[in-house]
Amino acid sequence: MRFSEAFIYTLKEAPSDAVLPSHIYLIRGGFVQSVGAGLYNFLPLGKRVLDKVRTVIKEELDNAGCQEVDLAFVTPSELWKESGRYEKYGKELLRFKDRKDAEYVLGPTHEEMMVNLARAYLKSYKQLPVNLYQIKTKFRDEIRPRFGLMRGREFLMKDGYSFHKDEESMIKDGFEKMEKTYSKIFNRLGLDFRIVEADSGAIGGSGSKEFMVLAESGEDTIVVCEECEYGANIEAAVRANPKAPHEANEEYEKPEMVFGKFLTPDVKTIEELSEFFLIDPYYLLKVVAKKALYDGGEEKIVLFGIRGSDELQEVKACNAVDANELADVSDEELENAGLVPGFMGPKDLPKEITFIADKLLEGEESVIAGANEKDYHFVGLNLKELNLTYKDLAEVKEGDACAKCGGKLKYTKGIEVGHIFQLGTRYSAPMKAEFLDENGKSKPYVMGTYGIGVSRLLAAIIEQHHDEKGPIWTKESAPFDLEIIVSNIKKEQELQTGKKLYEELSKNFDVLLDDRKERFGFKMNDYELLGIPYAIIVGKKIQDGIVEIVDRKTLQKQEVKADEAVEKIKGLLA
RNA sequence: CGGAGUGUAGCGCAGUCUGGUAGCGCACCUGGUUUGGGACCAGGGGGUCGAAGGUUCGAGUCCUUUCACUCCGACCA
Structure with missing residues (x-):
């Protein structure tokens, strides 16, 4: 290509809202053009890089026995209702009607479409396993698109889906194979990445792992162990139970408490409470109130109880109550529900309020907690008498101990470029996508699903490979050699x-x-x-x-x- | 969703407070000089000032409405 004839136009200045190197260089170098919130045009240079990346992905997937397809971008709402995700996916799903008033959505991911395709053809266990994928534009109406290609609303994604006769095959022929294949892909692209355990989010299913490109500008916080291989997204990270101060520190005496209701005027926050009783926050019960949102616009106030020394991990909390989303709740709403902000606790709650406690509190016989009465806290509250539900709710902190090896955990930032899920029958069962097994019995496919953010990869590559002059494309991603x-x-x-x-x-x-x-x-x-x-x-x-x-x-x-x-x-x- | 801010030429910005014929840099066009680290001179083209309504003799500027975009927050009992 001759530069004098090429559609390549570089800029001296970047738009003022571009902050990240990847965003700045992609625009200044004439790779992409911004057209609206989270929407980009790919110019010849950007398109070349995209195609290079796409080629790497395709080669490795085809090598691994996957087959490429290309499904309709506009998908009938019917399928989404069948899987139960029409509501669950929330506002990110762009819905619209055609001239006949039929409802459609722009595909943000294609589980439904792919299951719909598979169930038309895959009728026998002899046809399985099958792994189909596509590299296609997706649309998610993100709350806040930003950082250029990092988080767009329209973006290019590789999404793959595997169909198996049983769990064992799904793990061996699907999940683990894709984990290896993805590693090859990201290595070829010259990326420094880490595979971490993750939350499954709106996709659903059991085990899932994310491929994180390590970069300061990453939007995800990941927890990694300094000693062993353990790594997890903070949304899913676990830790060894932290020791109580009186166990960890010999000089700290275990506080003796006798049960009783104490007048604690205007003492509302954990900090104030800790000072008031001269006690480590570990022995206090922190209550975080949220509004859980469900299908059909149903809302429910939920209280989460964690140790005063911990923070609530919202994704874990959301999963604990099986909600679509958690929202903040105002003091007024709390009061209307019969609660007293600042003095909430697990005992003597209004009947209709759900209370979930962190698993670290299980078996605790003596804590200080709000009395659900203005200016009062209970001291020496025995949680064993309350018959509470316990779930993992606390956010892992830097310095906590690794659950696997006891090593120190620390935070680092990552860009999620790949995510693989063990789906099980999350979609095949409700959508009645079934095959006949060896005994002639009808069974839903056991599925896996695997995604790569192709356009996001361009940003990730630059975040990891650039200097003050511009991007430094890796061999397999460069627009020209x-x-x-x-x-x-x-x-x-x-x-x-x-x-x-x-x-x-x-x-x-x-x-x-x-x-x-x-x-x-x-x-x-x-x-x-x-x-x-x-x-x-x-x-x-x-x-x-x-x-x-x-x-x-x-x-x-x-x-x-x-x-x-x-x-x-x-x-x-x- | 909450808070803050910004919409003026393809890009980056000034002008708005204090109403009086729309400007600068980059980019673009023409001519000339220059040619190893974003050159210079001269001339030139391009904007219904986000949109709608209002006030006024007169609105980019004041008022109302609206749309779009950006940033920050989502952590508190």
Whole structure:
């Protein structure tokens, strides 16, 4: 491709709202154009990178025995009602009607469509397992799209689905195989990533793992162990039960409490309470109130009880009450429900209020908790007498102990580029997608589902590979393998040599020839902004038969004889 | 959803307080000079100032409504 004819337009300035390097460089380099909240046009350069990434994904999946399909983007609401996700998926699902008033949604993911496809053909256990995938535009009406391609509303995703006769096959032929295949894909793309345990979110199902590209700008907090391989999204992270202060620290005496109701005027927060009783927050019961939202607009106030030394992990809490979503609840709403903000606790609650306690509180015989009465707390409350429900609700903190090895846990940030799920029969059962087993018995498929954020990968690659000049594309993701820069096109010898190299190298590589009527510095800056792995500069030294090879990563220039440049480049790009 | 902010040329911005014929830089077009690190000179094209309504002799500027976009928050009992 000749630069002088290419639809490549770089910008000196980025839009003021672009903060992340990936966002800035994608726009400045002319890879994408922003058209609206979370919507982007891919320009030729961006499209090239997208195709490169897509090729890597396709090659590895096809190698692993998956087959590519392409399903309709517009999907009938009927299917979503069948699976029970029409409500559950919430506002991110863009719904609309056609001229006949039939309801549709734009596919945010395609479990329903894929199950619908499979059940039409896969009737016998002999046909299984099957793994189908597509690389297709998805639409999710995100609350807050941001960071360029990192979190768009319209984005390119690879979504794959596997169908199996039983759990064992799903894990072996689906889940574990995809875990290996995904690792190959991200390695080929040159990414430093970590596989972590995750929450399954709106997709549902049991086990799930995320592929996290480690980057400061990542939106997800992941918990990793300093000693062992354990890693998990904070939404799903677990820890060894923390020790009570009197167990961990010999000088700290276990507080003795006699049950009773105490006047605690205006003492509302855990901090105030801790000071009032001169006691470690560990022995206090913190109550967090939320509004749980369910299908059909049903709302329920739920109280979550955790130790005062812990924070509530909202995703865990949401899962604990099987809600679609948790929302904040105002003091007024609490009061209307017969609750006293600041003095809420598990004992003497209004009947219709649900109370869930963190598992760390199970068996606790003596805590301080709100008395559900203004200005009063219970001291020495025995939770064993209350018949509470216990779930894992607390958020793992940095410094907590690893549940696997006891090592120290710490936080790090990651960009979720892949997510694999063990779905089981979450979709096949309600959608009656069944096959006949060896005994002629009808059974729903056991499924797995596997996603890769293809457009997000472009952002992730840049977040991990860039410098102050621009992106540094990895070999398998670069829009071109090589750029040839003719320093001054008015110098006949420079231009001719450039063209000759271009023709020769184009036989084996994607080459961009910068033959624009611009000054050298201008072209160099553009080269750096495009992030192409190597460049050959044909300039002044051509008089002595010398050209320079530039390595984008190091920006080091290396002089070579013009007639040896082709071989040299072949070696570098091999 | 809550809070804050911004909409003026393709991009980045000034002008709005104090109403009086819409400006700057980049990019673009023409001519010339320049050519190894984002050149310079001269000339030029391009904007119903987010939209609707109102006040006024006169509105980018004041008032009302509305739309869009961006940022921050979602942690509290």
